[in-house]
Amino acid sequence: MAATLNGLGTGPESPGQSEEEEECRGSKDCRGSKECSVSKECSVSKELYLERKHLVLQYVQSELNLLRLQHHRAKAELLQKSYFYLEIKPKQVNLKDQDNMMYTANLLDVTDHVQLQRIKKLGKNQTEIQLTLLTELLEQLEQGQEELNSYVRACDIRTFLSQWDLIKQKMAKLSTFVETLLSVEEPGKLHIKHRLLSSVYLRDTEHPPFSVSLYTRAPLIFDRRESFAHKKWAKLKWFSEDQDTDLQWCELHLRLLTEDRRREAGHSRIQTVFSNTCIIKNLQPGRSYEFTVRRQEDETLVYENWHDSIVLKTKSDAVETGDEAACSPEG
Incomplete structure (x- = not known):
């Protein structure tokens, strides 16, 4: 040029x-x-x-x-x-x-x-x-x-x-x-x-x-087609944005939300998994939960600034059907 x-x-x-x-x-x-x-x-x-x-x-x-x-x-x-x-x-x-x-x-x-x-x-x-x-x-x-x-x-x-x-x-x-x-x-x-x-x-x-x-x-992204909630449990699935298939230790953060989508104090927990799927149990019916997924921190991590989040609402008792028991997670 x-x-x-x-x-x-x-x-x-x-x-x-x-x-x-x-x-x-x-x-x-x-x-x-x-x-x-x-x-x-x-x-x-x-x-x-x-x-x-x-x-x-x-x-x-x-x-x-x-x-x-x-x-x-x-x-x-x-x-x-x-x-x-x-x-x-x-x-x-x-x-x-x-x-x-x-x-x-x-x-x-x-x-x-x-x-x-x-x-x-x-x-x-x-x-x-x-x-x-x-x-x-x-x-x-x-x-x-x-x-x-x-x-x-x-x-x-x-x-x-x-x-x-x-x-x-x-x-x-x-x-x-x-x-x-x-x-x-x-x-x-x-x-x-x-x-x-x-x-x-x-x-x-x-x-x-x-x-x-x-x-x-690459960051982890929730699979929004495969992630869903029932009355007392939810199934989450995620993938690496660069399509890396190697499984890694991940942290799944859960927070209970109020009606105006604010985080409810005292209702949160972290679950560590070596997988790209996770079933979260013991949820309250008819409530909204925010789930956030991130790679587990190790001693060589120097920078992270973004994590994907998804909000799912559990089914209420009023809309419960016979399918709820049939598709409940094992255990």
């Missing part, structure tokens, strides 16, 4: 001749006249305008088309809801015990807790900066697309050509934004200066080299 932009200066050295110019050259009355000169200038300007207009449209279609921006927007929204974790390598280290014998330990089992908390704080700060930058870049790209389209739609030939340097600068700047956007859409490495292992385990050995980076896991 930069080479193409630089190749277009004030005008082509040997522009193709338009029909108006050919007609002008073939007319003896027009030859050398002021009118013919003006006609030539208009023809060259129009050709240059069309060439540069095509360049802008081509850039918008390739770099800032609607589908591409929607893809980046969807990816940003997913990241805003995702869980961010530390990935520390290597996962195991070789150490010496008090008898000077070598043994292998899981790195997280021999870390200095205070240093790990500092690294987690650094990871959280980097994640928050990344997500903020991602939102700002998308806004800049969407605004830039509108501005380039407005130049093409609204500007006449003279105005468009007079603004060409500004348009080139705008496209170059947007190209830089696109490159930055692609880099911040993926979690990166953390530059760590802290020692990670506890001196209790290191003894006289040197601190082994290690690297720390961030990775994400």
Whole structure:
């Protein structure tokens, strides 16, 4: 794109001749006249305008088309809801015990807790900066697309050509934004200066080299077709938004709601499950419950900001049917 932009200066050295110019050259009355000169200038300007207009449209279609921006927007929204974790390598280290014998330990089992908390704080700060930058870049790209389209739609030939340097600068700047956007859409490495292992385990050995980076896991979403409530129990089902089928430990939060959908004090509980389904028993008939699902926190989690929730209302005694007993959960 930069080479193409630089190749277009004030005008082509040997522009193709338009029909108006050919007609002008073939007319003896027009030859050398002021009118013919003006006609030539208009023809060259129009050709240059069309060439540069095509360049802008081509850039918008390739770099800032609607589908591409929607893809980046969807990816940003997913990241805003995702869980961010530390990935520390290597996962195991070789150490010496008090008898000077070598043994292998899981790195997280021999870390200095205070240093790990500092690294987690650094990871959280980097994640928050990344997500903020991602939102700002998308806004800049969407605004830039509108501005380039407005130049093409609204500007006449003279105005468009007079603004060409500004348009080139705008496209170059947007190209830089696109490159930055692609880099911040993926979690990166953390530059760590802290020692990670506890001196209790290191003894006289040197601190082994290690690297720390961030990775994400998609949020959990309730399956609203498969989640329902009966009179005294409810069945909840959820899935990972990236369709990951590996089961993980999850926390299901339950809260009893009042008539105005406020949380009723003292009526809440948390259930931990290693599954993507859960049956909640001992509910009150005819009441609304809010259920929230989240991944269970572990020692490498650095950032989470969103959890899916669903409100289900249990059936009341008045609408109970014979099917209630037949479909009650076992136990």
